Structures are given as C-alpha cells and as structure tokens.
Amino acid sequence: MNNEIAIEASGLKKRFGETQALRGVDLTVPTGTILGVLGPNGAGKTTAVRILATLLRPDAGRAVIAGRDLHTDPVGVRGKIGLTGQYASVDEDLTGSENLRLLARLLEFSRAGAKARAAELLERFELSHAGGRAVKTYSGGMRRRLDLAASLIGRPEVLYLDEPTTGLDPHARNEVWQIVRGLVNDGVTVLLTTQYLEEADQLADRITVIDTGKVVADGRPDELKRRTGGQTLQVRPSTRADLEAVSRILTELTQQVPDRDDDTGLLTVPVSDPVLLSTVVRKLDDAGITADELALRLPSLDDVFLALTGHRTSQENDQNRQEALV
Amino acid sequence: MTTATMTAERTPAKLVSPAKLVKDSFAMAWRGVLKIRKNPEQLSDVTLMPILFLVMFGYIFGGAVQGSTEEYLQVFVPGLVVMITIMASMSAGISLNTDVSKGVFDRFRAMPIARSAPLVGAVVADFVRYVVGIGVLLGFAAILGFRITTDPLSTLAAVAIAIAFGLAFCWIAMFIGILVKSPGALAGIMMAIVMPFTFGSNVFVPTETMPDWLAAWSEISPVSLLADVMRGLLVDGGDITGPLLGSLAWMGALLAVFFPLTIRTYLRRLG
Numbered sequence: 001m002n003n004e005i006a007i008e009a010s011g012l013k014k015r016f017g018e019t020q021a022l023r024g025v026d027l028t029v030p031t032g033t034i035l036g037v038l039g040p041n042g043a044g045k046t047t048a049v050r051i052l053a054t055l056l057r058p059d060a061g062r063a064v065i066a067g068r069d070l071h072t073d074p075v076g077v078r079g080k081i082g083l084t085g086q087y088a089s090v091d092e093d094l095t096g097s098e099n100l101r102l103l104a105r106l107l108e109f110s111r112a113g114a115k116a117r118a119a120e121l122l123e124r125f126e127l128s129h130a131g132g133r134a135v136k137t138y139s140g141g142m143r144r145r146l147d148l149a150a151s152l153i154g155r156p157e158v159l160y161l162d163e164p165t166t167g168l169d170p171h172a173r174n175e176v177w178q179i180v181r182g183l184v185n186d187g188v189t190v191l192l193t194t195q196y197l198e199e200a201d202q203l204a205d206r207i208t209v210i211d212t213g214k215v216v217a218d219g220r221p222d223e224l225k226r227r228t229g230g231q232t233l234q235v236r237p238s239t240r241a242d243l244e245a246v247s248r249i250l251t252e253l254t255q256q257v258p259d260r261d262d263d264t265g266l267l268t269v270p271v272s273d274p275v276l277l278s279t280v281v282r283k284l285d286d287a288g289i290t291a292d293e294l295a296l297r298l299p300s301l302d303d304v305f306l307a308l309t310g311h312r313t314s315q316e317n318d319q320n321r322q323e324a325l326v
Numbered sequence: 327m328t329t330a331t332m333t334a335e336r337t338p339a340k341l342v343s344p345a346k347l348v349k350d351s352f353a354m355a356w357r358g359v360l361k362i363r364k365n366p367e368q369l370s371d372v373t374l375m376p377i378l379f380l381v382m383f384g385y386i387f388g389g390a391v392q393g394s395t396e397e398y399l400q401v402f403v404p405g406l407v408v409m410i411t412i413m414a415s416m417s418a419g420i421s422l423n424t425d426v427s428k429g430v431f432d433r434f435r436a437m438p439i440a441r442s443a444p445l446v447g448a449v450v451a452d453f454v455r456y457v458v459g460i461g462v463l464l465g466f467a468a469i470l471g472f473r474i475t476t477d478p479l480s481t482l483a484a485v486a487i488a489i490a491f492g493l494a495f496c497w498i499a500m501f502i503g504i505l506v507k508s509p510g511a512l513a514g515i516m517m518a519i520v521m522p523f524t525f526g527s528n529v530f531v532p533t534e535t536m537p538d539w540l541a542a543w544s545e546i547s548p549v550s551l552l553a554d555v556m557r558g559l560l561v562d563g564g565d566i567t568g569p570l571l572g573s574l575a576w577m578g579a580l581l582a583v584f585f586p587l588t589i590r591t592y593l594r595r596l597g
C-alpha cells in the first residue's frame with residue numbers, strides 16, 4: 001500500500017486505427033494534489049482520462065489508482081474515482097435532483113439517503129433552486145456544476161476532470177476553480193485536463209504537458225516557466241518622452257537592448273538576476289523618472305508551450321474544436 | 327518516477343454480484359420510466375399504431391379475408407397484440423443508440439455497478455410501453471366490436487406472455503442499436519427486421535393462402551406461433567401447448583443469442 005501516490009501510470013499506449021493517440025504516457029499524482037494535464041486538441045488528454053477511468057482499455061502500459069490496479073481490479077478502481085467527462089454526461093430529460101438520486105441509488109444509498117445526498121450536493125453547488133427543473137433548461141455553467149456534483153456522490157478519492165471549464169464564461173470558470181480548490185482541501189486528488197494555460201497555472205500543483213500522445217514536459221508551474229528561459233523585466237515610463245532614457249538605463253544594466261513597444265510604451269528585456277530590479281528602481285529614481293509599470297515576469301505558459309512543442313495552441317485548433325462540437 | 331512504487335493494495339479484485347445487477351437494473355429502469363413520464367410523446371407509437379392498424383387493416387382486409395369485419399377482428403386482434411409488441415420493442419434500440427452516442431452511459435460505465443445494468447434497466451422500463459400498447463389495442467378493438475370470450479385469467483396470461491416476448495425480442499433491436507453508428511439508418515433497419523416477422527406470419531392472412539415458401543416460414547415464425555397462443559387465450563380457449571412451447575423456445579433462443587452479443591458489443595464499442 002502506498003499512501004503518497006494516488007495515480008501512478010506508466011507507458012500508456014492507445015491506437016485508434018491509424019491514429020496513435022497515446023505513445024507511452026507516464027503520469028504521477030501524489031495524494032491530495034492537483035495534476036494539470038495540458039495539451040492542445042488531439043493531444044490525447046481525453047484518451048488518457050478515459051483509460052484511467054476504465055472506459056478504455058490501453059494497448060500497453062499499466063496504472064494503479066488509489067491502490068487498485070487498473071487491469072486486475074477495474075471494479076475496485078471504479079469504486080475510488082469520480083469522472084466529469086469532457087462532454088456533460090447528465091441526463092437532459094431528468095431534473096438535477098433526479099440525476100443525482102439515480103447515481104446515489106446506483107452507489108447503494110438507500111432511497112432516503114439518496115435524496116439527502118442529492119439535496120446536500122445541490123446546496124453545495126448552488127443548484128438548490130434548480131434541482132426540480134429538467135437539466136435541458138440549465139445554463140452551461142449550471143450543467144457543469146451538476147456534472148461535478150454527480151461525480152462526487154460516492155465521495156471519490158480521485159477525481160478526473162476533463163476540460164472542466166471549456167465553454168464557460170470567466171465567472172462560471174472561477175466558480176469551478178473555487179470548487180476544485182475546495183475539493184483538494186478535503187483531501188481529494190484531482191487530475192485535470194485543460195487547454196487553458198492559465199487554468200493549469202491557477203490550479204495545478206504540477207503540470208504535465210502532452211502533445212501528440214507524448215509527455216513533452218513535466219514539473220511545477222514555476223519550474224516549467226523557468227525551464228523555457230529566464231525572467232523578463234518590464235518597464236512602462238509614465239511619459240513617452242522618457243522611453244529613450246529608460247531604454248538606455250536598461251541596456252546599460254543588462255547589456256541587452258530592450259524590446260520596445262511604441263503602442264503601449266512598454267520596454268521588455270530578459271534578465272538573469274532578480275536583484276537587478278532594485279537597481280533599476282534606484283537608477284530610475286536618480287534620473288527622476290516615474291514608471292506606471294515596473295515588474296519582473298516569468299514567461300507565460302503560452303511561451304512555455306511554444307518552446308516545448310514548437311507550436312502554440314493555435315487558432316486553427318480552435319476551429320477544429322468548433323467543428324468537433326457540431 | 328520509480329516503478330517500484332506501483333504496487334496495488336493486496337485486496338482481491340472486486341466483482342459485482344448478481345443481486346447488485348438486479349438492484350442496479352431496477353434503478354436504471356426507474357430512469358427509463360421517469361423519461362417516459364417526462365416525454366409522454368414517446369408513447370405515441372404504442373398509442374397511435376394500434377388504432378391505425380385496427381382501422382386500416384380491420385376494414386380493408388376484414389371484408390376480403392373473413393367475410394365480415396367483426397369475424398376478422400376476432401382472428402386479427404390477437405395477432406395484432408403480437409405485432410404491436412414487436413413494433414414497440416424496436417424503440418429500445420433507438421433510445422439506446424442515442425444514449426450511447428451522447429455519452430450518457432459513460433458515467434455509468436465508470437461506476438462500480440453491474441455493467442449490463444444500464445441496458446437491462448432500459449429494457450425493463452419498456453414494460454410500460456408494452457402495457458400501454460396492448461391496453462390501447464384491446465380497448466379500441468373492443469369499441470370496434472372485438473370480444474374477449476375467455477376469462478380474465480387467460481387474458482392476463484396472454485398479456486404477460488406477449489410482454490415476455492417483447493422483452494426477449496427487443497434484444498435484436500438493442501444489438502442493432504449498439505452496432506449501428508448512424509442513428510439515421512436505424513429506423514430503416516428496424517423496419518427491415520420487423521416486416522418479415524410480422525407480414526410473414528398468420529397475423530393478417532391465414533397461412534393457407536400463402537405461396538409455399540412463405541407458408542413454410544410462417545408456420546415456424548415466432549409471430550405466428552405467438553398469435554396462435556393469443557387466439558387460444560383470448561378468443562377460442564383451445565389447446566395452445568404446441569404454439570406456446572414453440573414461442574418459449576424462440577424467446578429462449580433470442581435471449582441466448584442477442585443478450586450476450588449486445589452486452590459484449592456494448593462493452594467493446596467504446597473500449
């Protein structure tokens with residue numbers, strides 16, 4: 001028995017006809033943490049989740065989830081996990097409450113117990129007012145929350161969330177993030193897939209980046225950022241007239257000519273030494289220059305992704321996604 | 327990462343017990359019944375079809391085949407019970423197809439429940455549809471002049487046997503529902519299956535009037551056999567042992583072939 005690792009998968013492979021969806025993926029998730037699996041469309045995120053949820057049989061590789069072996073004890077695995085799939089898997093015709101009660105009954109709650117558990121979850125996900133309404137009348141955010149509630153009925157130790165916020169507005173996305181954080185506080189282990197770099201950065205303790213079925217990077221969000229180049233210093237002087245002077249100061253200090261954006265009046269320059277920031281502040285002060293913005297930034301995960309995979313999460317991919325949903 | 331950490335707990339692999347299958351199937355059947363209650367229009371086939379068939383065939387064939395509509399109804403209605411049951415059983419495959427393609431079953435498949443429960447439950451829920459279909463049929467037939475001449479117990483037995491047949495026959499539809507990936511093609515395929523069974527039987531016309539090859543099929547067709555059982559139980563009260571045994575054999579065979587086939591295909595379809 002291993003108490004530290006909730007999900008341990010190695011060498012997962014899966015082929016669909018011509019498509020090699022997974023080419024040997026390793027994933028490790030310590031108990032009580034969030035792993036963000038980041039990748040563009042078609043990277044294999046859903047395939048990996050479906051395998052770990054016992055919905056798909058891998059061609060090769062093995063996995064142990066909450067101490068249960070995926071191959072030899074799939075029923076045991078199913079007893080430990082909760083799944084919120086990429087596409088809502090609640091029943092449109094039934095009400096929110098009926099959906100939850102049905103699942104509770106299947107998980108061996110008594111009739112009264114099922115009713116109580118459904119009410120409790122509806123309350124927790126702020127759906128009490130809509131519990132008696134058919135799910136087809138729900139908004140996207142409500143549906144997502146119900147889907148999440150549905151995957152929590154059996155108090156799973158391990159929760160899979162496949163792109164839980166895709167298609168949600170920023171407000172609804174924030175709500176889902178709050179819920180996920182709350183779950184982890186309760187000790188649940190979460191494996192979350194996402195195409196949103198910000199989401200992985202916000203939620204995940206560790207990030208595994210996959211692309212075309214392979215792991216291309218793995219680490220803490222800040223580690224990943226560091227791995228793809230150092231930090232950048234950004235300065236925006238209060239008046240455009242000072243741009244020249246600031247640029248000179250920065251060049252002097254970093255031995256590099258800063259990037260200059262004349263539209264925004266922002267100067268950007270890579271730096272290796274964080275201590276430089278205080279020096280810059282002093283020099284600007286000495287020169288009597290005030291700045292609206294002065295910051296040391298890690299590169300965005302978008303930059304990381306570009307560096308790791310050679311391509312961005314492009315517009316083209318977004319279009320594919322639209323078509324796939326139709 | 328070390329592979330040494332990857333050791334599963336030494337608990338024996340859990341299996342799902344038969345008692346759990348029954349419980350889960352009933353939970354899933356509750357879902358099916360709820361869905362029928364929410365969309366009563368789902369019952370339009372089993373309410374409209376009996377009426378349409380009675381009016382159309384009762385009056386069109388009535389004169390030609392049996393001399394008078396009343397006489398024809400006495401022979402035709404028991405057979406129509408079987409035909410309506412078969413038609414009602416086809417919708418199980420169509421709803422299964424939409425459920426699977428929408429991914430509603432994904433959640434069930436990732437839960438520690440009996441894996442066949444979602445399918446068995448859906449079939450059990452269709453019980454409601456058969457009862458409604460047969461009820462409408464017998465009720466409307468009574469208005470047109472059809473008379474049940476046996477006792478209530480025989481009538482009950484007839485209905486029960488018809489429904490049992492529907493529950494077995496629907497596994498053909500379930501199998502096709504899980505096999506065919508395009509929902510558009512489903513209705514056509516279902517019709518292509520239903521037609522030879524229903525029209526290649528003694529429901530509409532006596533077997534004697536058929537060409538030899540069709541008569542040969544009609545003699546052994548489960549629909550003819552079952553129609554004879556219905557006639558015995560509803561109208562003439564005659565001996566039905568032969569056709570009853572034949573019908574039961576068909577039900578057993580249909581279940582033995584299509585139930586495992588469907589479950590296997592279901593489990594394999596997405597994995």
Ligand SMILES: Nc1ncnc2c1ncn2[C@@H]1O[C@H](COP(=O)(O)OP(=O)(O)OP(=O)(O)O)[C@@H](O)[C@H]1O
Nearest residue numbers: 016019021039040041042043044045046047048086
């Ligand atoms: N059932 C299937 N049959 C055939 N190909 C499949 C199937 N499922 C997935 N694939 C293919 O496998 C690859 C990986 O798909 P997967 O759904 O895992 O990607 P993803 O990372 O989840 O993408 P998205 O962000 O679009 O959800 C894709 O090329 C996809 O077309």
Ligand SMILES: [Mg+2]
Nearest residue numbers: 045046047086
């Ligand atoms: Mg996906």
